[in-house]
Amino acid sequence: MNRAAHLARLAVGEPHLVEHRTFWQHCAAGELRFQRCAECATWRHPPGPRCPACHSVNVRWERAPEAAELYSYTVVHHPATPALKDALPYNVAIVAFPAAGSLRLISCVIDARPGELAIGMPLALAWARSADGQALPVFARVSTGRIGKAP
């Protein structure tokens, strides 16, 4: 069964913040990249105009570290929109990248049953597609070895 049917029902839309555009452009190219300060090397996400550590505006977009883990999560049983009524339950994952400081990403573990999620479990990057055709960075359980196809 598809554990992430909700993703294809939801749209990314046009980001309100200019700074988010580059993030989604990299995703569309099949790459999960985060901002990293070109001066002091501090990682940051969500994208922003300056490094909060040194205030530099110089930034590189670096590939996310491979090692990811489940920092926290919820399993949603109640649809906040009628479009998700038959896509329940689904999980929302807060994914951490220990090699990138306290950087976190809101995402989904696409191959886990609700009872199989555990804080601290290792995860590997995979890809899914939104209702409006945007490539979404999602994650798979490392133990299954299942990695989604790059878009």
Add this chain to the structure above:
Amino acid sequence: MVHDLRLMSERPPAGRAACIVGIGETRFTRRGAQADVGEWALGCEAAVKAADDAGLDVRQIDGMASFSNDDCSPWLMQQALGIERLRFASMVWGGGGAGACGALAHAQAAVESGQAEIVLVSRSIVQRPGQRYGEAGGFAEIPQIDLMAPFGMLAPAIMFAPMAQRYLHDFGVRPEQLAEVALTCRAHAQRNPRAVMHGRPMTLADYLGSRMIAEPLRLYDCCQENDGACALVVTTAERARDLKGAPVRVLAAAQGGNAGWGSGMMGTHHAPDDEYGAGNGALLAENLYARAGVGPAEVDVAQIYDHFSPSVLMTLENFGFCARGEAGAFVADGQIRLGGRLPLNTSGGLLSEAYIHGLNLLTEGVRQLRGSSTAQVEGARTCLVTAGLGSTPTSAAILAT
């Protein structure tokens, strides 16, 4: 960076110190029941009642403070109420109910600085279909929503749940302990005829049997969606002396956001590791106590923002009523019920009285200090009131007799 909080605790001349001299409330109902009345009319009703309660003509209001952008803007309120000279108007930043006590802080600042003399703090709320807080449509304007909505993080329960999950995981809080928050609020609501959940008592079995909304949040861990309005009238101690009732002092009201939080749970969940599961209240608590000149030992009763029940546990820890991770045991021991160390949400809170975005926690705080609560804490002299936890800035206040 270290700030000297003593510098922040300077008080104004005694005559200018801010007091709450009037409170007003409409009927509280289930969501949508007052949709045909509308936020504007409800807000006006609460404002007129608050002015009457203070013994003032509502036209004498010369300042307004609110949060979360309801339909009671200064221009609409001036139009409807005939306010004669508007000198101060403030809309607080901060997600949802995080600004409830912030609006009071702005009113306090306005009267203590002399920018206004009589400030109305109000919040009116009508949950229209399609824009309900439990639905996705109400949150499309969060600037970072493109990083949230595509993954189904669409409504506040889903936004709050991962923080709660991490907290419960880190400290081994059991469902039976968390239940005590919802059960306490529901028990207090049974004494309050204004509460939407009055006449609907709840058992532990009811709680444990309620459906999951977003794990670990069950239905009864989530506040209601309601229609209604509340208002406070804030003025100076000097002006209060000429009015009919006993004023309630605003000992301190403050806003706060910890370093590294950003938008917190109403955004992308990038709070610091050691604070993520604690909510965003530690700096706020330190600032508030320093400004008030009291500590947790002096707080007799509290109204804690309970949009989701784990928020109460986190807030008890942030504000020093128990050590980190010990709030589950504290509440399970009966300490938040009447007769406990810190009775809280004595009107039923947002879980069981009504969700008026936390402004009804301030009106209940005033009733406790007037001795007129339906769940009165005998001899209460100070009341802590907190606002929505998890966003930046959040806010809190300490009221006193």
